[in-house]
Amino acid sequence: MTTIEVSALLAVVLVILVLIGVRVAFATALVGFVGLVIIFAVDKNQGLARGFVTAMKISGQIPHSKTASHVLALIPTFILIGYLAYYAGLTKALFEAAKRWVGWLPGGLGVATVFATAGFAAVSGASVATSAVFARIAIPEMLKLGYDKRFAAGVVAAGGTLASLIPPSAILVIYAIIVEASVGQLLMAGFLPGLVSAVIYAMLIVGLAKWRKDLGPPVRGFTWKQRFESVPGALPIFAVVAIIIYSIYFGWGTPTEAGALGAFIVLLLALVRGMRWKDLRGALAETAKLTTMIFTMIWGVLIYVRYLGFADLPGAFSDWISGLHQPPMVTLLLILSAYVVLGMFMDAIGMLILTLPVTFPAVMALNGGESVTAAQSALGMSGPECAIWFGIIVVKMAELCLITPPIGLNCFVVAGVRDDISVQDVFRGASPFFIADVVTVGVLIAFPGIVLWLPRLVMG
Numbered sequence: 001m002t003t004i005e006v007s008a009l010l011a012v013v014l015v016i017l018v019l020i021g022v023r024v025a026f027a028t029a030l031v032g033f034v035g036l037v038i039i040f041a042v043d044k045n046q047g048l049a050r051g052f053v054t055a056m057k058i059s060g061q062i063p064h065s066k067t068a069s070h071v072l073a074l075i076p077t078f079i080l081i082g083y084l085a086y087y088a089g090l091t092k093a094l095f096e097a098a099k100r101w102v103g104w105l106p107g108g109l110g111v112a113t114v115f116a117t118a119g120f121a122a123v124s125g126a127s128v129a130t131s132a133v134f135a136r137i138a139i140p141e142m143l144k145l146g147y148d149k150r151f152a153a154g155v156v157a158a159g160g161t162l163a164s165l166i167p168p169s170a171i172l173v174i175y176a177i178i179v180e181a182s183v184g185q186l187l188m189a190g191f192l193p194g195l196v197s198a199v200i201y202a203m204l205i206v207g208l209a210k211w212r213k214d215l216g217p218p219v220r221g222f223t224w225k226q227r228f229e230s231v232p233g234a235l236p237i238f239a240v241v242a243i244i245i246y247s248i249y250f251g252w253g254t255p256t257e258a259g260a261l262g263a264f265i266v267l268l269l270a271l272v273r274g275m276r277w278k279d280l281r282g283a284l285a286e287t288a289k290l291t292t293m294i295f296t297m298i299w300g301v302l303i304y305v306r307y308l309g310f311a312d313l314p315g316a317f318s319d320w321i322s323g324l325h326q327p328p329m330v331t332l333l334l335i336l337s338a339y340v341v342l343g344m345f346m347d348a349i350g351m352l353i354l355t356l357p358v359t360f361p362a363v364m365a366l367n368g369g370e371s372v373t374a375a376q377s378a379l380g381m382s383g384p385e386c387a388i389w390f391g392i393i394v395v396k397m398a399e400l401c402l403i404t405p406p407i408g409l410n411c412f413v414v415a416g417v418r419d420d421i422s423v424q425d426v427f428r429g430a431s432p433f434f435i436a437d438v439v440t441v442g443v444l445i446a447f448p449g450i451v452l453w454l455p456r457l458v459m460g
Helices: 003-019 024-043 047-067 070-087 088-102 109-122 127-144 149-164 172-180 184-191 191-211 222-228 231-249 255-272 275-313 313-321 329-340 346-366 383-400 409-417 423-444 448-458
Strands: none
Touching: 003 024, 003 047, 003 275, 003 313, 024 047, 024 070, 024 275, 024 346, 047 275, 047 409, 070 088, 070 231, 070 255, 088 109, 088 222, 088 231, 109 127, 109 149, 109 191, 109 231, 109 329, 109 409, 127 149, 127 275, 127 409, 149 191, 149 409, 149 423, 172 184, 172 231, 172 275, 172 346, 172 383, 184 191, 184 255, 184 383, 184 448, 191 383, 191 423, 222 231, 222 275, 231 255, 231 383, 275 346, 313 448, 329 346, 329 383, 383 448, 409 423, 423 448
16 A cells, blocks of 8 residues: 555545544544554664554654744633633623614624623633623623523624634744644734624624514613613623734734733732632642643644654645645645534534644645745735635634534533523524624635735734
């Protein structure tokens, strides 16, 4: 068998392992290790024993060599910011302000939830944490007002996905590490697409509430005085966001340092607001759990990625994509369609770190290569800009898997928090937002300037 045939067979084995319930981290590590053994035992003519030893050495070095980076410190700091903000009561204040300002719209509490999750996403890099927090805050308010429970749960599950795009975003950091792109530029690039996505969600909610009056009645009765009184409670979150963004913009610190500063400020706010030791311990424990899960997935998948590098599968796939006689945009849409299917069976982070070693070189080949200028590019942007733009597109596609069955992690989180709502109800409530996400992806593909304007402005 050729190396390509072995790689294809191992890819099938990997998919089977994931489908039968093996964790992505362990499935990818196992398949990658077996692939390395085969490469060195057969292709490098080392024999089975020496091939096994070489594969062990490579696999053993990866956890330290690839993750002993200060850039990865962004992940736990971003997650910690979110949990501290919740325990400090900042999320309740943010939701209350959004309710008073946009609650008068049809489905007003749903719209308020979307904008509140967008604001919380700006201090939390984890979609799961965002969904869990607002399942406790927003759903009871909506049910009290007579909202359809499936609709209310779907709004929270979909709103939580905004944390994948709006900086600080843990998944954007992971993308940057895998493809070796600029973390700062990616974080800046996610800001406007995140706002666009939130606006499209809000438009969908208003449209559905107008179509079906029983889904979500508006909230009326708030005076202008009450609206302005709610602003000070929401200001701390926006202050933290401004500090993080301006620290990167003016070069006061690296993204890692900006994230650490943001976590420190939120910690001070939480202490001032009377956060107890029990709450602090809970925030630290939840941060440690989620960080450990993410890092374990990175370690496992990087072993598989190292095998793909030795097998030259990404290069072969890129050559095949480049040889297709069809417009680059058609090929790009086919790649993105594959993400829709994969998202039904894999979680967002696992899907990205599993596929990017193959799809990223292919998309860069479609664009003309990493060194191509915008004038020469098939997709109309330079090589580095294409890496940033594709990162936002593919992360938005990854958001789909957070609300699509059967894996949809955000839906399971919302159902887990609420005993009175089944996971099937959450999936049904979130299904219209799939269409909204497809529309958002179409807008970002048609108008790449939405993604690239802020990185160009901030980073030159």
